[in-house]
Amino acid sequence: MRIDLLSIFPDYFAPLEVSLLGKAGEHGLVDLRIHDLREWTHDRHRSVDDTPYGGGAGMVMMPSVWGEAIDEVFEETGTGGQSDRRVLAIPTPSGVPLTQSMAQDLTNATQLVIACGRYEGIDQRVAEHYREAGFEVLEYSIGDYVLNGGEVAAMVLTEAVARLLDGFMGNPDSLVEESHSGAGLLEYPVFTKPREFRSLEIPGVLLGGNHAAIERWRRDRAIEKTARVRPDLALSLDASSLTREDRAMLARCGVAYPR
Numbered sequence: 614m615r616i617d618l619l620s621i622f623p624d625y626f627a628p629l630e631v632s633l634l635g636k637a638g639e640h641g642l643v644d645l646r647i648h649d650l651r652e653w654t655h656d657r658h659r660s661v662d663d664t665p666y667g668g669g670a671g672m673v674m675m676p677s678v679w680g681e682a683i684d685e686v687f688e689e690t691g692t693g694g695q696s697d698r699r700v701l702a703i704p705t706p707s708g709v710p711l712t713q714s715m716a717q718d719l720t721n722a723t724q725l726v727i728a729c730g731r732y733e734g735i736d737q738r739v740a741e742h743y744r745e746a747g748f749e750v751l752e753y754s755i756g757d758y759v760l761n762g763g764e765v766a767a768m769v770l771t772e773a774v775a776r777l778l779d780g781f782m783g784n785p786d787s788l789v790e791e792s793h794s795g796a797g798l799l800e801y802p803v804f805t806k807p808r809e810f811r812s813l814e815i816p817g818v819l820l821g822g823n824h825a826a827i828e829r830w831r832r833d834r835a836i837e838k839t840a841r842v843r844p845d846l847a848l849s850l851d852a853s854s855l856t857r858e859d860r861a862m863l864a865r866c867g868v869a870y871p872r
């Protein structure tokens with residue numbers, strides 16, 4: 614999979630070279646390209662922004678520069694084939710919330726171009742144009758807060774997708790069990806040696822060999838945690854993945870789940 618990151622601060626992406634992604638790059642799973650948006654400017658000042666129509670604070674990034682940059686990075690991979698899936702992702706606090714299933718879905722894209730805006734955002738016609746031109750355009754948010762630019766959110770998407778690519782994880786089992794995949798429950802708490810840490814002990818059930826009891830205990834803790842910190846997730850659990858015991862535990866946590 615090819616991932617192109619476009620930004621006026623390409624140095625921001627340095628951590629990607631050393632993190633998990635360095636590995637994916639070495640194994641040829643991800644062809645990561647980092648671009649400086651200013652390479653597509655034509656004026657002496659290498660301008661990328663201008664004042665907003667309609668007035669208001671801040672500056673807006675100009676569509677002309679973005680258009681030339683995005684055209685060029687898309688052209689580099691275009692095979693014109695039917696199976697080509699090329700996605701333009703634009704991080705913005707006004708986008709759809711990024712989820713694990715969106716990251717999973719993006720793993721079969723041929724190319725993912727992430728356009729990182731600064732200032733007050735990118736002229737809306739950039740998203741509109743590429744949508745009309747038949748590209749998938751994904752305006753996404755990584756949470757309800759504002760950042761100085763899309764770069765950090767671009768790294769979040771890059772890592773969330775890359776680690777799901779076949780052959781990326783050393784042990785793919787850890788992908789199956791983790792939070793936000795599968796049943797929709799948060800993860801149960803985990804413990805390792807030593808048996809006692811600052812007078813805190815390991816829950817007794819984990820020290821015995823009763824695998825059914827351990828599984829039930831973990832499931833209960835996952836349900837408890839989800840109900841406490843993410844009642845929204847607890848209410849939208851997939852009914853078919855819940856046992857009678859799960860429902861009883863949910864009820865004890867104050868989540869009335871329809872049967």
Ligand code: J9T
Pocket residue numbers: 704705706730731753754755756757758759760761762763766
């Ligand atoms: C400038 O971009 C942002 O501030 C941003 C992008 C994606 N998600 C957010 N929550 C913020």
